[in-house]
Amino acid sequence: MELALLGELNAARAARRPATVVTRLDDGAQRLVLDPAGDPLETEIAAARRAGRSRAAGEWFLAVYEPSPRLVVVGAVHIAQTLAPMATAVGLAVTVVDPRTAFAAPERFPGVALRAEWPDMALPALGLDPYTAVAAVTHDPKIDDPALVAALRAGCFYVGALGSRKTHAARRERLRAAGVADAALDRIRSPIGLAIGAAGPEEIAVATLAEIVMALRAPERTP
Structure with a gap:
């Protein structure tokens, strides 16, 4: 060369x-x-x-x-504890972001990069891009909403959020009021994960990782 x-x-x-x-x-x-x-x-x-x-x-x-694909999980919750090691196993570099230090503790996430900061502080330093997936799983709008806005603006290849359809409808209204366009809001996958009837944090993590891989490898199939 x-x-x-x-x-x-x-x-x-x-x-x-x-x-x-x-x-x-x-x-x-x-x-x-x-x-x-x-x-x-x-x-x-x-x-x-x-x-x-x-x-x-x-x-x-x-x-x-290709840039190495990454996953940023916003929320150091039970779903994240299962999702992080599985995502690492399929080749995603994982970072977990959560300002709640009782949740974002190394003993709960051995070997995983942790940022015990609010998303509006942590995400700019991480440099979100089209080769990054973001999964917001805290169920707390104060934490999830800023992360979703940042992910949409950065063109992340996957943007997902935990919550029911009713919860997501309310989320859309909040983000729309904050100036996010409907076309961008349509990119948020919520309820998060493929519709496999997942029950419990572990199965939701499986469904979420499957949806992330589909968005990465077969984007034309991602609704």
């Missing part, structure tokens, strides 16, 4: 931007693709990025460099 191309690739990765190195197999000629729109291999690159895997495409090899 030429030094200039390597420098551009490293800069993209440092900025958490997706990049694809396209190599012609017969002579090794390479180019870097940051935005595939309009590229001759647009469809192939988009498919490779969606799958998160490098692949051959005819006479070309597409080396995919």
